Amino acid sequence: MKQFILSLAVMLMAVSCSQKTDSKALVLYYSQTGTTAAVALQIADKLGADIEEITVVNPYNGSYQETIQRCMEERESGNLPEVNPIKANLDDYDVIFFGYPIWFGTCALPAISFLKTVDFSGKTIVPFCTFGSGGLLDGIKEVKAAQPAAIVLDGYGVRAARINAMPAEVDRFLKENGFLEGEFEKPGDFSAVRPATEEEAAIFDAAVGTYPMIQAKAKNVCSRAINGGTEYIFEAEAPAGPGPAMPGAMKIYVLDMDGQDPEFTQVVR
């Protein structure tokens, strides 16, 4: 009980940060179907930052299946798509918000290709991405590997299916990281990991639904109270079998907000 009251107190503590609001920021992004572009526009709008799209010399404008096929061939051959030079002068910026969709568990190939053409040494990179189910952490690892002399911050990622939640999440992300002044709520720590109860397993099942890439059952869970609901991290295991789901262990983040259906926010493998 004492711990609960404590974590509630921390959660309700309003925090204000402003240490990075003076830096000059550029929002650079690649987007094939417009979802990452929406996040990029939101960030630029909130910060009043310059924004530029990364484009590919030979665009991926086929169907989803054609894009998957081309991308698989390019990954196997190592022939990354050529990107057009950007117009912005990178010397003018301290902070680069760098956005991309997740393809095959990491940054989309045009973003990887672009990172090989620039030198972000000494600059701060803030990665952001959109995805079907997840890939935020592996995408950030890819950015760090490509730009080892840059300061790469924790990024923001959102499922394409949850893009309506993005404006509020971006606002919070920018405040939490000191790019925007203002108050935000800081949730408490997650509880210790415990076996999921039947009720929690039902929340997991409702959140994951029939999502084809996740054919898993909840095993363990930890949780924390957030404003208006509960956030869970479920540990789950998917068996090998037919269908598109990848077998193996995974962590699935779930939001269960009052009056709304539970939804998963990302899968971490």
Ligand SMILES: Cc1cc2nc3c(=O)[nH]c(=O)nc-3n(C[C@H](O)[C@H](O)[C@H](O)COP(=O)(O)O)c2cc1C
């Ligand atoms: C070639 C390709 C590979 C993809 N691979 C993944 C993946 O590994 N994991 C995932 O969660 N989503 C994956 N997606 C879904 C995209 O990340 C998602 O639709 C994203 O929001 C698209 O962003 P955009 O509209 O900015 O292009 C993939 C999409 C494509 C086209």
